Amino acid sequence: MDRHSESCFCIELNQLLEEQEKLSFKDFRFVCDMLGYDTIPLIISNQKCPLEAFGRTVNGKFFVTSVFRLEKLDTKHCCATLSLLEPVDIDGCPIEFLCDEIYSLNKTDQCIIVDLSCFCKIEPLSPKLVNRPLPIIEPKC
Template sequence: MSQKTSSCVREAVENIEDLQNAVEEDCPTGCHSKLLSVSHSLGDTVPFAIFTSKSTPLVAFGNVGELDNGPCFNTVFFRVERVHGSCATLSLLIAFDEHKHILDFTDKDTVCEVFRLEKTNYCIEVDLDCFCAINCLNPRLINRTHHH
């Protein structure tokens, strides 16, 4: 049996990384910046969920032990920070409902209750070849403040 040379999930995550990097700038007012970029209004994050071969979403935990300010949380939503080979560093996106309550995906809450996602400094390292599906979400979920 031949070894897979490419993974569709890996390709999707690499594409998301490229899209995000195209928006991030060191000097946003410089003459070489993307001043006319349409995506400026959408921010710099393409949120997504990834799924195992059993169709279950990857769940990760942030602020375990509450050593940093803020609550311990779990999430199924991520932002790609860096792709290196078949591995990736993903930052955890914390999910809130429209009443600003943190959602718990290991307990009772469902993804349909998500109103807002926020970036965090918590990361997870993943092997992209271990996932079978990726579900990209609307970038407008990041830091959302009201219904459209």
């Protein structure tokens, strides 16, 4: 990948970061609508596969994720700080994102720093998935 395509990827991520900040209504003086969306979940991939990272749940169990929140972007060095989003099913159990049906993406405080020169594809997901409340399931008896 040449320097031009690296900078294009960083420019695209910078646009995503700007939209994420607008979505959360940061720095608005007159608009006070709190939608609760402050994250655009994303998957970044190279030509063969998406980036994956290992994280640890609040209960101390490990999970694997391919879904992240863009926290910071260094366009000068084309690297990013990404926080891990834990994919869970409808029961709240951690799942492998690419194999199972995802219900929610739980925010974590775990971050990784990534050299973006290795990646060429961004796949944003719906902000509605982040910290989506689990359904209340009534007992059948």
